[in-house]
Amino acid sequence: MSMMMTQLHLLVLLLFVAAAAKDDDGQRQLQCHSDDEAALLAVDAALGSPYHFASWTPDTSCCDWYDVDCDADSGRVVSLTIFQDANLTGAIPDAIANLTHLRSLLLRHLPSLSGEIPSSLAALTSLTQLTISWTAVSGPIPDFIAELTALESLDLSFNSLTGAIPPSLAGLVNLSGINLSRNRLAGAIPSALFSNLDQQQADVYLWLSHNNLTGAIPPEFAAVSFAHVDVSRNQLTGDASPLFRRGRYVDVSRNGFVFNMSGVVFDEEVTYVDVSHNAIRGGVPAQVANLTSLQMFNVSYNKMCGQIPAGENMARFDAYCYQHNKCLCGAPLANACRH
């Protein structure tokens, strides 16, 4: 017994020593690859060596520099996150493209960052996440983004981008999150977007609000599993119902949609529906009273008619959710239906 205890103690001690050694190893400073260091120093120089990069000095490993992350195995720079600095002025440096192992590039809340998205970024084919958001970057969404084949998330929201959404984005088989809100984009929503996804059942996130998009919702979107879709405040027209088929959070408010709501079928798990400020006809589908997950249902400022269905869930929605329609009637509205 005491022998066993001793052995156990020894084992615990050995494990402890092994763990300590590994810990030490894990904390060892990652060596910076000289190509990555050169690229980062070129980024710093291109932006005028701002205070933001004060820690970027060659006497330390670039893996320890502010905003920089290296892969623990390869030691290569895989992530660059430049966040929140109004002093950082200039265009997106081409030198970023020399960080050839980059998987995540995030430039956010940099209101003095301007110019177009440089074509040099096409070289960053390992990127899974590209965020350029809350900047003064302008010009088009470049077609070359379709060459970033590993891309999973693209956030270009809150910029001054113009032109159309490139249909070539539909070729990106892992791109399931797109945020292009708050730009000045025009033209139609590409119909093939999300239709080539590697995992057809993947949850899709799409933000396009506050742009100048026109045209219809692609009928193909009825097959897309939207966890969140927001196309509010554009100039979209026609039928929005493809978004409801498999959409769980759907905001189509403040557009020019014209369709008959009576025939719409919602996803059973839908939680949020805002269709306010359009020109939607027909009535509230009876199915709505059965949607137990539904927390928000706003059909105000449309041209709808008929009796609002009754049911337990319907108590969640007050008269403001139905106001300013043509002839909706019944509770919670004050006007009773005439039979």
Ligand SMILES: *[C@@H]1O[C@H](CO)[C@@H](O)[C@H](O)[C@H]1NC(C)=O
């Ligand atoms: C921006 O510049 C101002 C004035 O030079 C300075 O006081 C401030 O600390 C700078 N901010 C950052 C984040 O570098």
Ligand SMILES: *[C@@H]1O[C@H](CO)[C@@H](O)[C@H](O)[C@H]1NC(C)=O
């Ligand atoms: C990128 O790296 C190449 C080769 O090291 C170099 O010639 C080029 O000037 C670099 N580009 C930028 C924009 O720094």
Ligand SMILES: *[C@@H]1O[C@H](CO)[C@@H](O)[C@H](O)[C@H]1NC(C)=O
């Ligand atoms: C898409 O993602 C899957 C799963 O992560 C991965 O195996 C595949 O290589 C990716 N495709 C591309 C083109 O990067």
Ligand SMILES: *[C@@H]1O[C@H](CO)[C@@H](O)[C@H](O)[C@H]1NC(C)=O
């Ligand atoms: C996309 O932009 C919207 C604002 O329009 C914001 O609420 C949302 O969090 C953004 N999504 C992502 C994934 O960044």
Ligand SMILES: *[C@@H]1O[C@H](CO)[C@@H](O)[C@H](O)[C@H]1NC(C)=O
């Ligand atoms: C949309 O277009 C109209 C007219 O072309 C323009 O006045 C408006 O500023 C644009 N809005 C946005 C958000 O770009």
Ligand SMILES: *[C@@H]1O[C@H](CO)[C@@H](O)[C@H](O)[C@H]1NC(C)=O
């Ligand atoms: C909407 O469709 C229903 C049948 O689903 C029909 O009874 C109704 O007249 C239509 N309403 C309008 C305004 O077209």
Ligand SMILES: *[C@@H]1O[C@H](CO)[C@@H](O)[C@H](O)[C@H]1NC(C)=O
């Ligand atoms: C609502 O649910 C009830 C009970 O499960 C069912 O009988 C009815 O057919 C449903 N109505 C609609 C419109 O889905």
Ligand SMILES: *[C@@H]1O[C@H](CO)[C@@H](O)[C@H](O)[C@H]1NC(C)=O
């Ligand atoms: C529904 O939308 C209208 C119009 O935008 C708004 O006034 C109202 O407050 C909304 N209702 C709720 C419950 O958010």
